[in-house]
Amino acid sequence: MPKRRDTLKDTEQEVRVFRNRSLLAVLLVLLMSGGLAARLFYLQVVQHDVFITRSDQNRVRVEPLPPNRGLLMDRNGVLLAENRPTYNLTIVPERVDDLEATLGLLVDILGLPESDVAALKARSRQRQRPFQPALLLSELDERQIAQLAVNRYRLPGIEVEAQLLRYYPDTDIMSHVLGYVGRINAEEVKTLDKGNYAGTHFIGKTGIEREYEALLHGTAGLRKVETNARGRVLRELGRTDPVPGQDITLTIDKQLQQLGYELLDGRRGSIVAIEPATGEILAMVSSPGFDANLFVTGISHRDYQGLRSNPDLPLYNRAIRGQYPPASTIKPFEALAGLENGVITPKKTVYDPGFYKLPEHSRRYHNWLRWGHGRVDMRRAIVVSNDTYFYNLAHELGIDRLADFMHRFGFGEVTSHDVHGAASGVMPSSEWKRERYGQVWFPGETLSVGIGQGYWLSTPLQLATATAVLANRGEWVTPHLAKRIGDEPVEPPQVKDDIELANEEWWDLVYGAMEDVMTGSEGTARRSGEDLDYRMAGKSGTAQVFTLANDERYNAAELEERLHDHALFTAFAPIENPGIAIAVIVENAGGGSSNAAPLARKMLDAWLLREEAELDEAPIRSEES
Template identity: 50%
Template structure:
């Protein structure tokens, strides 16, 4: 039987002491390291970490400027800013984005499309700690529901913002344009710093053209935030510079009266002040509500606008290119006599048709039996096609194209209408380059009566009419009248505003024979005031003298052996009705161009509209009585 050895207490004590000493040394080393690190951080690196701490606590935030307002010439507010509350997310503070979005959808209505747009905005370039909007125009109830759940929604904020509001909706959309959410492509074209807090930018019209003036300059503020990123107090602030308030030459009452006259039609009217080129009215119908586009239009609403047969999104006044028809006859007549192609006493015998060669193709007059012997004045008053065929044949294309170009056809002479198009001014070179064909005499005949290849916009027709009213003096159409300035006595004043449009004024139309202006204008006066004028009914009861010219533009061709019958054609295949005018003749204050798509004759449809527009501006008529309106309807062609 073996015995168990007794414990060696001395050895165990020695081992314990060695281990205790080693542990104590390790503790000392660790403590020394901790003290050394503490000294390094608190003393040696104090300034650095103090700055980093302040950066985490103090943030520099951009402050968006207030967008400038827009007024009409009488000080009526056309484009306003209204407060709106939005729910936004700060990506840097959101740990679970999908979960946060799901919780928000449980609290307030948020569509999948809104979530999709939010994710797109999240991917755009942005400054650190810049919030991204998810849904706009929150109600008070929705704000309350989010606020009481803040503790479950880190990174979610309710932010107040000013958004654009157009109180007159569709009445002014084609004149003003609208603002919308700024996108990545637009951010690349602007100063990123100046737009760092801006969510909206001008998309169309005046809002787009004067974006830099309306936007203003961004401000900045230093704010102290808590651990959750919420602003506790503002430490320092540099106020933003608000955008300038603009006054336009538009007359809201005239605009609304004109829109009422065009109700239910596809049409456009442009009215210009011949003295300074100020645009008094610019109407294209049908229109649409621009407020739908400010914070983002739904697919359903946009699809309905885009697919409508009436094209409400299309700005007919600026982009509609139409054969101007007989409305250009005053200019082609002026070209014929001033170039010496025919004399002012030149006459033709009109049998109802014109031929270039014996037994050749017949170019028909609008009056089937003809007008008999016709001179310059009657050719304008009765819109005799045969006189213009003959003069156009003798003249050829070169003088016609030259004179039409002097009046602004084929070019964009307006100053601040970014959607304006130049139309088509045909010439020998144009046809050779675009149609790969030579210019034929028959082309000159068509051009002389405003048909064929010539296409013009209502804006160009109004501009050319203003130049005629000024007897050749050019004024370029523009919307801007000046800067809005408050005035204690008058309520507001128009301040001077310098703006570089980047283009010079066209040369005034200088005639070889300035006295010929009288002949052309008298012919236009006789269109409405003469005993045989095509639009004489439109001048019934007028309190001023005006000059005008009717026009009818074919939509489909009619064979030589057929007669035009509107009742047999589908409504959208009928002729366009046109009319241009200026008044008063002695001291022109307004020049008007009207086009009614598929409206029939210019005298029966377009001329009464122009008359009522001029009445509204010159004598202050506000209401259009249907019986009175119908009494102005003429029944002559053209």
């Protein structure tokens, strides 16, 4: 067996080891304690201001206060666009752990289609800055509000807010004039003032709502509130009140606007009435209209497709966007152009056999009366709307002199002040055709323009404007829709120079011919001029929708309705002191004297004889129309 060696226990060595280890442990504890103390000092003393601010930011929240949108009223103070209280559902995505799951739960709670999750997710991103609420749903009903209240603990970051929502009480008749507001989309978010639109979910999209968006919106405010850990507001610490948008009084007369809409009776067309002395637009009707309230909270795909696919195009603002051949309504203006350029005199006559031929050409350009009017001078040519006289006049003037003179009345230009989206129409010239089509101008095209056809296109607003300038003896007025902003009157700038003729008596000569249109034995609109209580000047027009062959006759009975001629009529009254100028267009209605003139007469009666005319009981449609 190996020999075992006994060893003695070295207690001193063990004590030294223990002391060293204890000292090392104490030093380590002291070092760690020092580190903790130093960190605590750094956090509590050095970084005190930083962390107290962060703490307050977790406890104190700044919320935007959207301003109340300004109201829209007619010239008599009748409310056209108001704000109604409603409840909206909003979300702050930064306070939501799982956005998609939360939105799915929200859809289940409210009983919405599953497909709405994607739409709600897209809406949650449509806001100006982080921690700002995004609008999910509008106009919550009581049942939905109750369901959200019961499940509030399951929906962090989602709130029900009481806000004012735009409402249009007379939406169909005013839809194109006022336009509408709608949800702010992703593209608009990029361009909006993030501070001023904080908390605002709607913006003007079309019409007056868009034109005066900056004034109607107002200035956003803010409030500082204290919240608990769940984000619920405990108390308000301070606020800066929002500045509401300005109320705007329009030049529109609601009763006259309603009468015009009723007279059109759902037919496609437009009526525009202007006060010549001021340029104030009294009525600007486009028919058919649409329910603008559908767009405020977000129109459904089904409803929108229904409007888009409607063949009558209810979304199309015919008053300012519809471009029609002005037809014979331009003959008084053309007569002035001939007088001013020395091409004709009031007594100069032209023999009309029922057609006109260019020199050295065989093609016949027919008068509307196939057997002709015989010998006609300027006055009779306007009264009977003789085409042959104006073929000849247009040929002698030439397209460029004719175009230059018509531009003085605003044809081919946008001359309105605050009419959003107004089209310029087309006033053709040789230069215009060369730039547009790269072709030369042909003499036969001048003849078409001479009776308001061919390339010449005008909007109802342009026709009413030109008629107002004609009624003013060439004094220019700028058409506008806003009468007052707040208490301040609107004074639009004059956009064109006044028209001065070489002989002021020429105005009276044209007025006399236009009066005979209404009251003369040969006047084309004499049936609408019966029993007048004032002196009225008018001119009818019938615009072709398609081009007939040289020897082809127009027969409405053989054509579908949308190929029928457009009916036009322009007028102003009283002649001695014009109070209203008007343009009427009824699409595919046929002759202007029988289908548009009666509507103009009723509008003038309603405005000039208001005490006798009961607008609310006005007949919808006359037998003549």
